[in-house]
Amino acid sequence: MNIYPKPERCRVISIASLVYGLLSIISIPEIFWWSSSFRIINLKIELIITIIVFILGIGFPLAAILCGAIDLKRIKSGRCSNKGKDLSITGIALGSVFLISGLVLFFEAVLFNLVIIK
Numbered sequence: 001m002n003i004y005p006k007p008e009r010c011r012v013i014s015i016a017s018l019v020y021g022l023l024s025i026i027s028i029p030e031i032f033w034w035s036s037s038f039r040i041i042n043l044k045i046e047l048i049i050t051i052i053v054f055i056l057g058i059g060f061p062l063a064a065i066l067c068g069a070i071d072l073k074r075i076k077s078g079r080c081s082n083k084g085k086d087l088s089i090t091g092i093a094l095g096s097v098f099l100i101s102g103l104v105l106f107f108e109a110v111l112f113n114l115v116i117i118k
Helices: 007-036 043-077 082-117
Strands: none
Touching: 007 043, 007 082, 043 082
């Protein structure tokens, strides 16, 4: 019976959390670009671009938070070692900051442009 945790299994999830947290930085300029060029010229194209920006702005930070939370839960239950705990915490912190700022910018851009259209 092996009582020692396997460090390799959690290392990948911690690194994924950090990578998604760092990729979240890309989402903020993307949202700024989208909000400055948001004009309803072709509704189909604008809808596709809006969906892509929403996935980038919300998907990367949410993935960072989820991967970090899964890894921390595994570490707490003793299934993994503490080796990637700092990476997971950093991924959760980056994901949280950019999720909140991305949501604020996204909804601000949508509401601002809806007011201009009316």
